[in-house]
Amino acid sequence: MIESVLSLRGVVKSYDKKLAVDNVSFEVPKGSIFGLLGPNGAGKTSIIRIITGITRADTGEIFMDGVPLNNRHPELIGYMPEERGLYKKMKVGEHLLYLARLKGLSAKQAKERILHWMEKFEISNWWNKKVEELSKGMQQKIQFIATIIHAPPLLILDEPFSGLDPVNTNLIKDEIYQLKEQGTSIIFSTHRMEQVEEICEHIVLINGGQNVLEGRVNDIKEQFKEHYFKIDYTGTLAEGIGDHFNIIQSEDKSIMLKAIEGQSSSELLRSLLNYGLEINAFHEVLPTLNQIFIRQVKQ
Amino acid sequence: MNKLWLIIKREYLTRVKRRSFIIATLLTPLAFAIFFIVVGFIFQYESDEVRRIAVIDKGNVLQKSIKDETNLYFKFVDTDLETLRSSFDELDYNGILVIPPINEILSKSHTVYYYSNQSPSLDLESLIKSRIRERIRNYKIEALQLDRRQLDALATTIELDPEPIVKGNQDGSKMTGAIAAGIGGLMGMIMYIVVFIYGMMVMRSVMEEKTNRIVEVMISSVRPFQMMLGKIVGVGAVGLTQVAIWAILIPAVIFVTSLVFGFDANTQMEMAQNTPGGAAAMNPDEAEAMAIQIIHEIKNLNWWSIIPLFIFYFIGGYFMYASLFAAVGSAVGDDLGESQSLTIPITIPVVIAFYIMIVAIESPTSNLATWSSIFPLFSPIVMPARLAFSPPLWEVAVSMLVLATSSIFFVWLAGRIYRVGILMYGKKTSIKELGKWLFYRG
Numbered sequence: 001m002i003e004s005v006l007s008l009r010g011v012v013k014s015y016d017k018k019l020a021v022d023n024v025s026f027e028v029p030k031g032s033i034f035g036l037l038g039p040n041g042a043g044k045t046s047i048i049r050i051i052t053g054i055t056r057a058d059t060g061e062i063f064m065d066g067v068p069l070n071n072r073h074p075e076l077i078g079y080m081p082e083e084r085g086l087y088k089k090m091k092v093g094e095h096l097l098y099l100a101r102l103k104g105l106s107a108k109q110a111k112e113r114i115l116h117w118m119e120k121f122e123i124s125n126w127w128n129k130k131v132e133e134l135s136k137g138m139q140q141k142i143q144f145i146a147t148i149i150h151a152p153p154l155l156i157l158d159e160p161f162s163g164l165d166p167v168n169t170n171l172i173k174d175e176i177y178q179l180k181e182q183g184t185s186i187i188f189s190t191h192r193m194e195q196v197e198e199i200c201e202h203i204v205l206i207n208g209g210q211n212v213l214e215g216r217v218n219d220i221k222e223q224f225k226e227h228y229f230k231i232d233y234t235g236t237l238a239e240g241i242g243d244h245f246n247i248i249q250s251e252d253k254s255i256m257l258k259a260i261e262g263q264s265s266s267e268l269l270r271s272l273l274n275y276g277l278e279i280n281a282f283h284e285v286l287p288t289l290n291q292i293f294i295r296q297v298k299q
Numbered sequence: 300m301n302k303l304w305l306i307i308k309r310e311y312l313t314r315v316k317r318r319s320f321i322i323a324t325l326l327t328p329l330a331f332a333i334f335f336i337v338v339g340f341i342f343q344y345e346s347d348e349v350r351r352i353a354v355i356d357k358g359n360v361l362q363k364s365i366k367d368e369t370n371l372y373f374k375f376v377d378t379d380l381e382t383l384r385s386s387f388d389e390l391d392y393n394g395i396l397v398i399p400p401i402n403e404i405l406s407k408s409h410t411v412y413y414y415s416n417q418s419p420s421l422d423l424e425s426l427i428k429s430r431i432r433e434r435i436r437n438y439k440i441e442a443l444q445l446d447r448r449q450l451d452a453l454a455t456t457i458e459l460d461p462e463p464i465v466k467g468n469q470d471g472s473k474m475t476g477a478i479a480a481g482i483g484g485l486m487g488m489i490m491y492i493v494v495f496i497y498g499m500m501v502m503r504s505v506m507e508e509k510t511n512r513i514v515e516v517m518i519s520s521v522r523p524f525q526m527m528l529g530k531i532v533g534v535g536a537v538g539l540t541q542v543a544i545w546a547i548l549i550p551a552v553i554f555v556t557s558l559v560f561g562f563d564a565n566t567q568m569e570m571a572q573n574t575p576g577g578a579a580a581m582n583p584d585e586a587e588a589m590a591i592q593i594i595h596e597i598k599n600l601n602w603w604s605i606i607p608l609f610i611f612y613f614i615g616g617y618f619m620y621a622s623l624f625a626a627v628g629s630a631v632g633d634d635l636g637e638s639q640s641l642t643i644p645i646t647i648p649v650v651i652a653f654y655i656m657i658v659a660i661e662s663p664t665s666n667l668a669t670w671s672s673i674f675p676l677f678s679p680i681v682m683p684a685r686l687a688f689s690p691p692l693w694e695v696a697v698s699m700l701v702l703a704t705s706s707i708f709f710v711w712l713a714g715r716i717y718r719v720g721i722l723m724y725g726k727k728t729s730i731k732e733l734g735k736w737l738f739y740r741g
Contacts, residue, residue, distance in 0.1 A: 016735070052519045054722070079519040085512035089313065101305050102520045143516065 004063075005030040005154055005185040006051065011060035013046055020046040021057070022209035028154075028187060028202070033180055035200035035217075036189040037289075039297050043209040044189050045082070048156055051187075052079045064154070075104050078152035082159045082189070084143050086131045093127035096146055103150035110149070117145045121171065136163050144172055148179065155179065156187045161195065173199070193290035203289070205296055212296050221286040224295075227259035229268060232281040244271045256285065303525045303532075310504075310533025315540060324541050328548035332556045350393045350423070355380055358400025361434045368426060384414065394419065396427065401435070404442050409435060478596045479687035480660040486609055487656035487684030489542065494616055494649055494679070497538040498624040501531055505628030505721070506638065514721050523718035527629075528710065531621045538617065539610075605686045608695065615702040616679020620645065622706075622713035629720035630728040630736075637728065644730070652677040656684045663688040673698045675705035712737065 006028040013021040021043045028034045038044045049055045051062065053074040062069040064076065086095055093114065100110035118124045121141050131139060140163060148155065157176070161169045176199070180186060188200055196203060197217065205213035213220060232254050241247075245268060249256040259268050269282055314320055353376045354365065365373045373396070376383065383395055394415035401409065411431060413419055419427070440447055461475060505527075508514050517526060623645045631638040655677055659668035663685045672682040672690070678698050682690075719736040720728070 015739075049722070054518050074519060077519065081512070081515035081519075083512040083515050085508075085514075085516065087313070087513055088511065089317075098305065098309055099516070099520070102302055102517070146516065 002027075002029040004028055005065060006187075007061075007063040007066075008047070008051075009061045009063075011047070011050060011057045011062065013050060013055065013057050019209055021050070023060070024206065024209070024211045025060075026204040026211055026214050028185060030185055031180065031183050032201045033176065033186045033188055033199050035196040035203035036187050036206065037191065037193075037196060037203055037293065038206035039191060042206045044206055045158070046209075047206065048079070048081075048158060048187075048189065052077055052156065075150070076152050077154045077156060078147040078150065079156045080143055080147040080158060080160055082162070084140075086139055086142060088130070088132040090131055091127065092123075092129050092131060092134070092142055095131060096142065096149065099146040100149045105150055113149050114145065117149065121145065137165060137168055140164055141168065141172075144175070148175075152184070154185050154187070156189070158189045159192075160188070161190075161192070191293075193288065193293055197289050205293065207297050212299075213292070217289065220292065221289070224287050224292045225284065226287065227263070228285040229257045229259065229265065230281070230283055230285050231255050231257065231272065231277075231279060233272075234278040234280060235276060237277070238275045241275055244268075253280075302521050303529050306521065306525060306529025307533045307536070310530050311536045314534065314537045320537070320541075324544050325548075327545060328552045331549050332552040335553055335556050351391060352394050352396050352427075353383060353390070353392045354396045354398065355383070356398040358398065360398050360401055360438050361431070362438070365430055365434060371423070371426065380414070387414075387416075393417075398431070401438065401442075404439060475596060476688075478593060479600070479663075482597070482600065482605075482687040483660045483663070483684035484657070486686065487653070487660070487680050490612065490616055490680045490683050491649065491653045491656070493538055493542065493613060494620045495646075497534055497617060498620045498645075500537075501534050501621045502624035502628035502638065502642070504530060504534065505625050505717075506632060509629060509721055510633040518722065523721055524714040526721075527622070527625050527714055527717045531618060531625060531710070535614065535617050535621065539613070542613075600687055601689065608686055608699075609683050611699060612679045612683045612702070615699075615706045618706040619675065619679070619702070619709045620649065622710040626713035626716040626720065626733070629717040630723075630733055631720075632724065641728070641730070641733075648676040649680070652680040656681050660684050663690065669694060673701055675702050678702050715739075 004027040007026075009025045011021055011024045012019070024043070024047060036044055036047065046055070050057045051069075053069065053071070064073050067073075090098070096114045096118075097107070097110050100114060101107060105113070115124070118126065123138075123141060126134070126138075126142075131142070134142070140160075144160065147157070155176075160172060160176075164172065176186060176188075188196070190196060200217055202216055203214070203220065204211055215223075228248065234253065237250075237255070245260055245263070246258040247255055248258050257268070259265070265284060269279070272279060272282075349370045349372075351372045351374060354361070354373050355376060355378075356363075361375075363375050365375075367373060374392075380395065380397060383390070383392075387395070394413055394417075397412040397414065399409075399411070411427075413424075413427070439445075440450065508517075508526075514523075514526070521529075624642070627638060627641045627645065631641060652671070655667060655671045659665070659671065659681050662668060668681065668685060671677040672685055672694065679702065682695070682698050715737045716733050719739050720733075
């Protein structure tokens with residue numbers, strides 16, 4: 001059994017009469033990158049706010065490292081909200097120092113770490129720049145540093161790449177991977193599915209305040225596969241080949257097939273060979289998370 | 300606690316270091332100085348123009364003597380009025396004053412005539428009237444052969460000197476009341492301004508934090524209540540700093556300018572006499588004696604209790620109102636129009652308190668003044684105004700207790716609204732909505 005850094009069990013939160021989080025449970029495996037997905041207004045932010053201790057759940061339990069969530073835990077979490085801002089008139093160095101000290105670092109410790117990160121991100125000369133002089137993407141780097149400055153074992157990143165150019169996206173992405181290597185558990189919230197697919201190992205999909213899907217990305221894809229196969233071939237397609245499977249898409253020397261109910265991939269391949277085709281490539285097409293996401297949300 | 304301190308420090312330092320703060324803090328006393336200089340010049344300017352007046356006094360009522368004034372000269376002439384009028388343009392006179400002979404010595408009213416191309420200015424008119432009144436009085440005294448000393452004794456002035464019942468208690472003088480009213484009014488006024496300026500500053504700052512979403516970043520490492528309290532304390536400290544600097548700089552600047560430009564309280568007072576409707580005639584010696592007494596009275600006030608109490612009411616009132624402003628700021632975000640409709644319920648008690656304060660300095664022991672200085676929404680403005688009148692100890696004690704308790708209560712109340720409001724977007728806020736937020740679970 002995989003150890004969990006965070007467990008949510010039956011968490012419910014309502015505002016006024018609106019149920020924002022409806023009996024949500026999931027486990028975040030330790031040291032993984034975990035995708036918290038869902039359409040806008042699904043309740044992601046409410047869940048994150050409960051985890052970070054900004055609000056409290058009406059009912060349900062939350063454990064961090066097996067201990068019920070308490071006042072000490074927020075310091076072990078680094079949270080970068082989707083809607084984020086900085087004090088425009090403050091200088092970058094001063095601002096980072098302020099945020100770092102609020103996370104409980106001593107002045108000396110904070111300064112050392114800030115200098116380290118600024119050097120790493122090649123922005124050492126920004127210390128005396130005012131925040132308002134920076135572009136949105138540049139401010140995001142500052143925010144990322146502020147989020148990880150106290151080296152929290154759990155990191156929650158809400159749309160960390162929004163507004164970043166490809167170069168800076170990669171910079172942050174590499175940093176996320178490195179942190180994971182160092183043992184940090186990361187909750188990554190987004191609705192950009194291609195990023196999730198690339199980065200996350202586990203996901204939970206929230207819709208209408210409920211947990212609709214949870215598990216390892218590969219398992220989920222396996223679970224939702226529809227037995228599509230893509231075949232590159234040489235030769236010609238014989239008449240009657242369509243009796244054995246449904247041709248979804250046919251291009252020059254390449255077809256997409258859907259296997260008939262109960263047909264295994266070996267049987268499919270065998271019958272293709274029986275038609276005298278020379279197969280150059282044969283692989284099963286798993287659904288993208290995007291497709292699964294849209295399908296689940298529409299249901 | 301450490302985090303709260305960090306927030307206070309940031310709120311304080313960013314404001315105090317801001318150029319606008321430094322400029323406002325230093326320029327305000329300078330503005331006072333300029334105002335003072337300009338007013339001084341305006342008063343002096345009046346007597347700038349040299350005026351010459353020909354006096355025709357056929358009956359020799361004035362006995363050829365009338366006191367000249369700086370820039371105003373009287374000249375007795377023997378020429379008759381018609382000749383003077385026809386050659387008026389060649390002669391260098393501003394006007395001709397004609398004193399008719401006094402036929403009816405017992406008549407109370409006499410008319411003199413002033414011929415000129417311009418009607419006399421108000422100050423000229425009152426000056427001529429007062430000079431001639433004195434001369435005619437002298438003329439009558441002599442004509443009636445009266446005893447001048449007896450007459451002088453008839454003009455009686457009454458002064459009321461308040462004395463304490465218990466011997467040894469502070470002995471007020473005849474001016475204690477007026478001075479206490481002046482100082483009380485000033486203190487009430489300062490409180491009124493402080494509540495508005497710094498309360499609004501807190502509100503705007505909260506709105507800004509909410510709008511640019513820095514709260515989202517902050518809120519995961521500090522409690523909303525710490526953020527709110529830190530801001531209120533930080534801005535309050537800025538306010539105290541500013542008021543303290545002004546309390547030193549403004550009197551200093553006024554003192555220096557009065558030394559440099561040479562018009563002090565006495566000349567201002569004399570000038571006031573010359574203007575119609577000004578203070579009753581008072582000779583310079585009397586004015587000086589009064590100034591000395593005023594200074595003595597001000598020194599005599601019990602500053603050792605007034606200043607700490609003033610600071611207490613400053614802090615109490617500021618905390619109460621600033622927290623309410625913070626709550627409103629958290630609820631509205633960037634919608635200024637909406638903030639106005641929510642600040643009105645807060646500003647109304649402040650304005651009412653201001654008017655009560657004005658009445659309270661006139662009658663500091665009235666029921667209205669007493670109860671208003673206990674009612675917490677009014678007391679921060681009304682009580683400081685009454686402090687110089689040495690209100691009964693029990694009233695001060697009750698008022699302080701009520702204010703302290705209510706301040707804590709209001710800060711708590713505002714904290715409940717703030718923690719919800721600060722993270723709530725796109726929702727129209729009404730008073731009813733704010734009420735609901737109070738009961739939200741953490």
